[in-house]
Amino acid sequence: MQISGAQMVIEALIAEGVDTVFGYPGGAIMNIYDEIYKQDKFEHILTRHEQAAVHAAEGYSKASGKVGVAMITSGPGFTNAVTGLADAYMDSIPLVVISGQVPMSLIGTDAFQEIDAVGISRSCTKHNYLVTDAKDLPRILKEAFYIASSGRPGPVHVDIPKDVTAQIASFDYSIELGLETYKPHTKGNPRQIKKAMEAIAKAKRPLFYLGGGIINSNAAYEVRELVHATGIPAVETFMARGTLSHDDEYLISMLGMHGSYAANMAMSETDLVIGLGARFDDRVTGKLSEFAKNAGVIHVDIDPASISKLVNADYPIVGDIKNVVGEMLKLSSSINPAKYTSWKDTIKNFDTLHPLTYHEDTDRLKPQWVIQRVGELLGDDANISTDVGQHQMWTAQFYPFSRPRQFISSGGLGTMGFGFPAAMGVKAASPDKVSINFTGDGSILMNCQELMTAVEKKLPVINIILNNNYLGMVRQWQTLFYDKRHSETDLSVQPDFVKLAEAFGGIGYRVTTKDEFDAALKGALEKNIVAFIDVVVERLENVMPMVPSGGSLFNMMLLEKKEKKK
Amino acid sequence: MEASERRVISVIVVNEASVLSRITDLFSGRGYNITSLTVAPIPDSKYSRLTIVTSGSVRVIEQITKQLHKLIPVLKVYEHADLVEKEMALVKFPASENITDIATLCAAYNGKIVNVAENIIIVMVADEPKRVDNFLKIINKYNPKEIVRSGAVALER
Ligand SMILES: Cc1ncc(C[n+]2csc(CCOP(=O)(O)OP(=O)(O)O)c2C)c(N)n1
Ligand SMILES: [Mg+2]
Numbered sequence: 001m002q003i004s005g006a007q008m009v010i011e012a013l014i015a016e017g018v019d020t021v022f023g024y025p026g027g028a029i030m031n032i033y034d035e036i037y038k039q040d041k042f043e044h045i046l047t048r049h050e051q052a053a054v055h056a057a058e059g060y061s062k063a064s065g066k067v068g069v070a071m072i073t074s075g076p077g078f079t080n081a082v083t084g085l086a087d088a089y090m091d092s093i094p095l096v097v098i099s100g101q102v103p104m105s106l107i108g109t110d111a112f113q114e115i116d117a118v119g120i121s122r123s124c125t126k127h128n129y130l131v132t133d134a135k136d137l138p139r140i141l142k143e144a145f146y147i148a149s150s151g152r153p154g155p156v157h158v159d160i161p162k163d164v165t166a167q168i169a170s171f172d173y174s175i176e177l178g179l180e181t182y183k184p185h186t187k188g189n190p191r192q193i194k195k196a197m198e199a200i201a202k203a204k205r206p207l208f209y210l211g212g213g214i215i216n217s218n219a220a221y222e223v224r225e226l227v228h229a230t231g232i233p234a235v236e237t238f239m240a241r242g243t244l245s246h247d248d249e250y251l252i253s254m255l256g257m258h259g260s261y262a263a264n265m266a267m268s269e270t271d272l273v274i275g276l277g278a279r280f281d282d283r284v285t286g287k288l289s290e291f292a293k294n295a296g297v298i299h300v301d302i303d304p305a306s307i308s309k310l311v312n313a314d315y316p317i318v319g320d321i322k323n324v325v326g327e328m329l330k331l332s333s334s335i336n337p338a339k340y341t342s343w344k345d346t347i348k349n350f351d352t353l354h355p356l357t358y359h360e361d362t363d364r365l366k367p368q369w370v371i372q373r374v375g376e377l378l379g380d381d382a383n384i385s386t387d388v389g390q391h392q393m394w395t396a397q398f399y400p401f402s403r404p405r406q407f408i409s410s411g412g413l414g415t416m417g418f419g420f421p422a423a424m425g426v427k428a429a430s431p432d433k434v435s436i437n438f439t440g441d442g443s444i445l446m447n448c449q450e451l452m453t454a455v456e457k458k459l460p461v462i463n464i465i466l467n468n469n470y471l472g473m474v475r476q477w478q479t480l481f482y483d484k485r486h487s488e489t490d491l492s493v494q495p496d497f498v499k500l501a502e503a504f505g506g507i508g509y510r511v512t513t514k515d516e517f518d519a520a521l522k523g524a525l526e527k528n529i530v531a532f533i534d535v536v537v538e539r540l541e542n543v544m545p546m547v548p549s550g551g552s553l554f555n556m557m558l559l560e561k562k563e564k565k566k
Numbered sequence: 567m568e569a570s571e572r573r574v575i576s577v578i579v580v581n582e583a584s585v586l587s588r589i590t591d592l593f594s595g596r597g598y599n600i601t602s603l604t605v606a607p608i609p610d611s612k613y614s615r616l617t618i619v620t621s622g623s624v625r626v627i628e629q630i631t632k633q634l635h636k637l638i639p640v641l642k643v644y645e646h647a648d649l650v651e652k653e654m655a656l657v658k659f660p661a662s663e664n665i666t667d668i669a670t671l672c673a674a675y676n677g678k679i680v681n682v683a684e685n686i687i688i689v690m691v692a693d694e695p696k697r698v699d700n701f702l703k704i705i706n707k708y709n710p711k712e713i714v715r716s717g718a719v720a721l722e723r
Contacts, residue, residue: 118584119587122584122587122588122591123591123595126638127638130583130584132583147638179638180641181579181580181638181639181640181641182638303636304632304635304636305629305632305633305635305636308625308628309629309632
């Protein structure tokens with residue numbers, strides 16, 4: 001088939017089974033947009049900012065497990081999208097992002113809207129391509145989808161000069177992939193797996209340390225089986241929320257900087273860490289030299305570079321979690337689940353001593369209550385996205401997650417402005433679930449223009465703004481570590497969020513009481529259009545407990561015990 | 567801090583656009599050192615071979631090799647233990663210096679005079695990088711005008 005480069009892009013997307021593309025047109029990518037106009041196999045969602053297009057593609061990918069696709073033009077279109085690429089790279093989200101580029105003949109001449117896009121994206125993508133000839137396009141696009149979704153997933157960027165999109169060449173998508181230099185390991189070494197299982201059988205206080213790799217590898221249900229078969233308690237990282245259901249008796253909670261006391265103490269007391277798809281991030285480990293100090297370490301990960309990067313692994317296993325956990329399950333009969341009663345009691349005692357909770361001691365709503373309330377009312381029926389800040393940590397702490405891919409949040413990069421566009425992508429991928437975005441009064445303004453997209457494309461995301469009139473997370477650090485010098489974090493000057501939503505054709509509510517909140521949520525669900533629920537919450541609430549940056553996990557700042565008020 | 571050691575790493579990569587930037591970006595982005603880097607195509611293949619001299623703790627060197635492996639166009643990474651290593655240097659001297667002395671020294675370091683002009687002579691030596699260091703120290707007194715080193719190349723024994 002002899003077709004143009006632009007047509008090849010369309011044909012490849014169709015061949016890859018893409019049903020939704022997020023993007024924003026411009027000069028250098030117009031040939032491709034012309035072909036988008038002519039086709040009806042996939043939907044194009046026009047976001048109102050390129051950053052939002054990539055975040056929406058991330059949300060779409062995280063909710064569906066498929067590769068997310070975004071398209072942007074050259075120059076500023078591309079640079080606007082960079083934050084999205086970096087975000088997807090840090091959180092290992094499979095994306096193919098296609099950008100237009102100035103014609104080949106103009107590359108290097110500082111042409112209008114020219115930027116060295118592959119030079120910029122090199123350090124924040126898994127791989128990237130500058131296409132110099134249309135005949136390479138079928139192979140490059142096929143490789144891009146394969147690289148994005150295999151091994152440790154990640155974003156792949158394909159930069160296509162305008163004249164290449166016009167060039168005619170032969171298109172055959174059934175070509176074999178070359179890539180003899182790229183062969184991700186998926187099967188774990190059986191001898192290592194056996195040794196690891198022997199170590200587990202010997203351990204007295206083993207602990208599963210569950211990471212986001214489990215969700216990427218679609219292994220949550222296998223991991224649940226393994227946890228139940230072995231009877232070993234588990235902690236989850238922020239990225240792994242929903243791997244075990246919130247009511248699973250073996251789930252302690254989240255660990256790390258804002259993890260529960262019990263989770264962090266269990267990690268400090270364990271004699272064997274069983275790490276599955278987790279990367280020992282500094283927000284998780286605290287002070288490295290004190291982290292799980294007396295424990296052996298089993299580390300299963302598809303990325304060899306994650307193993308022994310920060311914490312030395314005694315039992316390194318390179319492989320796909322789903323695969324390796326399947327093999328571990330076969331050997332799990334050697335483990336006696338009844339053995340860990342006293343270990344589990346110890347952990348229970350930690351939890352009784354300092355449970356994950358908060359005090360309802362002011363007239364204002366507590367943000368944690370709002371999150372728990374949504375959990376009570378919607379639970380499994382909602383997918384939960386967040387922005388970045390205190391509200392994000394409270395969501396991870398207090399929402400009752402019951403399944404993988406229910407929680408979508410920017411973990412590695414911590415990108416304010418991620419939540420709303422991501423929640424649109426989630427809604428596009430998973431229309432039968434309610435799409436909630438817990439956000440802050442700071443974050444929501446970083447992509448609020450997406451109200452327009454949500455109205456136009458009927459993506460009824462419910463944005464719950466936990467409004468503390470602060471860049472709350474930064475304010476918290478200033479309160480705790482900068483002697484209350486709240487430098488440039490006071491957001492007392494605010495828009496009218498109700499009117500803002502309404503101006504775009506969405507719906508807005510401002511609530512100050514529990515009853516008003518219930519009514520607003522009910523209203524937003526019934527109206528089924530994009531909503532802002534502006535919830536006035538306690539301004540100075542802190543996220544607790546907390547491991548101060550660089551401190552040891554067992555040295556947490558704790559929620560002050562409540563004094564009885566008369 | 568763990569002790570930092572000099573290491574030689576060879577990398578076989580697909581010969582394609584921007585592959586060298588991928589490698590140097592990886593080093594600069596992750597804060598690794600490059601002491602020297604050489605690259606040339608491998609005859610009759612679509613691959614090139616890079617020789618990188620770097621330094622770091624055992625953990626850092628392990629990360630470097632793993633991160634290199636992760637780059638898509640990288641075929642193989644060898645972190646050399648037992649290797650033959652050579653480096654070349656070219657040095658320009660004023661013709662007024664004692665040419666006989668210089669020539670004798672060059673011979674001791676596997677080299678010779680390669681160019682003689684009216685005012686200058688150019689010599690080359692090819693030896694282990696440590697010995698090239700030595701040579702350059704010794705010839706200092708002959709007022710070298712310009713020195714260029716090639717960076718090391720290495721083969722596993
Ligand atoms: C793009 C970006 N800029 C700055 C930051 C630093 N930062 C982290 S949390 C935060 C405050 C967020 O405020 P808000 O959205 O109101 O959430 P809150 O913490 O109040 O719940 C800031 C500024 C960031 N994470 N991302
Ligand atoms: Mg706030």
